[in-house]
Amino acid sequence: MRITSAIKQKNNPNMIQIYIDDSYAFSIPEEEYLRLNLYEKEEIDLEEIKFIREEVNVKFAKQRALRMLTTRYRTEYEIKEKLLDLGFDYEFVAEAILQLKSMGYINDRLFATKYISDRLKLKPRSKKALCFELSKKGVSSDIIEQVIDEFEIDESVIAYRLARKKYGKYNIDDSKIQRRIVSFLSHKGFSFTIIKGVLEQMKEDKSG
Structure with a gap:
């Protein structure tokens, strides 16, 4: 199999789109593209493709997500949308999020609990407003209902x-x-x- 094209994404020039045998294969961060010397390669085998797709891209997506989480806690939806905006393919984003959830870094129920608690202390508002805000952040209605019932909101x-x-x-x-x-x-x-x-x-x- 041949790498027939490597093109910078229009919306995110830090991501490189790789085409193999004239068909889109995956996108990869430019620094990883350079580190793996893909710019020098013409031929690539299935094992290398699998490694890049399953190891390099998922690992890099996780690192970017963790970097986001160091600034503030975020919902699964917020992380997913941000990673997609950064140019990661959906399948790598989904796998990265799955791993981060299993490690406890992403937890929408915990997010909702902390969000409501902070809001009631700093900027109290109605249940309806709290539900709307959490819904906009991608928290499911089931989680919102469960969590908001745990608070005594007068x-x-x-x-x-x-x-x-x-x-x-x-x-x-x-x-x-x-x-x-x-x-x-x-x-x-x-x-x-x-x-x-x-x-x-x-x-x-x-x-x-």
Whole structure:
């Protein structure tokens, strides 16, 4: 078998697309392409191809993923999308993620637990908002439901504190302020029942 072409990826020039007998075979990081002296080769056998595909590319994808995880914890989906953006073939990304999950480096349930815990401490919000944010990060609905049920989230208290912090200095009897509070809390995922209770509590605070 002959290496008939080696082309830099358009979206990621650090990755080289290798064509064997005029058909696409795999992509490989440029540094590995140079280290393995593939630029000097015209012939390549099945054993070399297998080594590059199963060892070199998967290993390199794992290294890049681990580098990402040193900056912050990420979901399986986030890691997968980033590795694909970097130009790794899907099969190598899938295998790298499988190995990292078995080693405990990727755990969406743990991610969701930490994410909700941090949010409730630093930026409290509604259950709906938390579910939406985790869903955007690729966490499955089953995991989200399981994890969020483990937390005691008093949405009435959270909504009240948010509204009080933002609108506490205004006249709560002003209909414009009330509409702003309704809009503000609605956008944060709180139900009308919760919002109605917040308005009533703020009115009581003023009269009391």
